[in-house]
Amino acid sequence: MDVPAFVETWNPITLAIPFFTISVFAEMIHARLTGKTRFETRDTAASLIMGLGNNVSSIIFGLLLGGWSVFVYEHRLMDISFAWWVWVVAIFLDDFLYYWSHRFAHTVRWFWADHVVHHSSQHYNLTTALRQPWISPFTLKFLWLGSAMVFLGFHPALVAFVGALNLIYQFWIHTEAIKKCPAWFEAVFNTPSHHRVHHATNPLYLDRNYAGIFIIWDKMFGTFQAELESEPCRYGIVKNLGTYNPIKVCFHEWLAIVRDMAGAKSIRHAALYLLAPPGWSPDGSRETSTQILARWKARQAEEAETAEAAE
Numbered sequence: 001m002d003v004p005a006f007v008e009t010w011n012p013i014t015l016a017i018p019f020f021t022i023s024v025f026a027e028m029i030h031a032r033l034t035g036k037t038r039f040e041t042r043d044t045a046a047s048l049i050m051g052l053g054n055n056v057s058s059i060i061f062g063l064l065l066g067g068w069s070v071f072v073y074e075h076r077l078m079d080i081s082f083a084w085w086v087w088v089v090a091i092f093l094d095d096f097l098y099y100w101s102h103r104f105a106h107t108v109r110w111f112w113a114d115h116v117v118h119h120s121s122q123h124y125n126l127t128t129a130l131r132q133p134w135i136s137p138f139t140l141k142f143l144w145l146g147s148a149m150v151f152l153g154f155h156p157a158l159v160a161f162v163g164a165l166n167l168i169y170q171f172w173i174h175t176e177a178i179k180k181c182p183a184w185f186e187a188v189f190n191t192p193s194h195h196r197v198h199h200a201t202n203p204l205y206l207d208r209n210y211a212g213i214f215i216i217w218d219k220m221f222g223t224f225q226a227e228l229e230s231e232p233c234r235y236g237i238v239k240n241l242g243t244y245n246p247i248k249v250c251f252h253e254w255l256a257i258v259r260d261m262a263g264a265k266s267i268r269h270a271a272l273y274l275l276a277p278p279g280w281s282p283d284g285s286r287e288t289s290t291q292i293l294a295r296w297k298a299r300q301a302e303e304a305e306t307a308e309a310a311e
Helices: 005-010 012-034 041-072 086-107 109-119 146-153 155-169 183-188 191-201 218-219 246-262 266-277 290-308
Strands: none
Touching: 005 155, 012 086, 012 155, 012 191, 012 218, 041 146, 041 246, 086 109, 086 146, 086 155, 086 218, 109 266, 146 155
16 A cells, blocks of 8 residues: 655654744743743653653664554555545544543553653643653553554554654643633643643542543543632642652652562452552552542532531
8 A cells, every 4th residue: 555655754743843842942931921830940851851761762662563563454454545534534543542541541550650650740831741651562552552543454654643643732731821722622622621630639630531632532431520720730640759760750650560569468469459440459558549539529528518517
């Protein structure tokens, strides 16, 4: 199949780097002038180093991932062209698969060990978008979710291209400088407001808004939560790292999994330390996000009853 020349020669992420750079500097100026966006020098440096490491990782693992995609494509179910409507379908399908991949990254600890890197900053600005993991292929998601479209018959180059467009879209939503977009846009697309919720550690906001481009998936599958003025976002992870060391940022959760599995009292417990939601423990001494939310709701209900009785 003939691949369009622009697909072979253009790398959307490379082309977007000047836009990323200008946007980061513009947001820093906005922060200095208005104080409405927050930066911390060491945090920003850590995010930029993580982004650089991710680029190096992409080069190192590129041959592996490319070779796997070619292998899968040779066993594809059908031939899908590069027609204009195929691009539209591919963008929606890629985002649908991204939603589920992202959801698994929050609900399966093995995947969370990789994704937690992106959530580890206690600040929320455009450099947070660049805070990416270094060893993502170790999760092995590329063997299944990452290959689904190729197996169906979409050309690997097309899949890589629309995947890059998805990542580029998500850059601009990592900001506090934009409060709300027009209502019609907020209803369909992922926005800074929706994604701030996703990065927040407030119990109400935990594990919500997994969308990449289209927020419709969260609304369809029951994971949507609007940002509330009464509940300002607090960023980071449930137990923040307290370090800006990129090595610790990258590997801390992998090491924690190894420690937990090594100390497990049974094979079942060892497996659950790996595959259960983050925060699971056999004795209940830790809490998953579901348990944290349930406890928060119970406390809210109790406070409401107390206030009502006082009246």
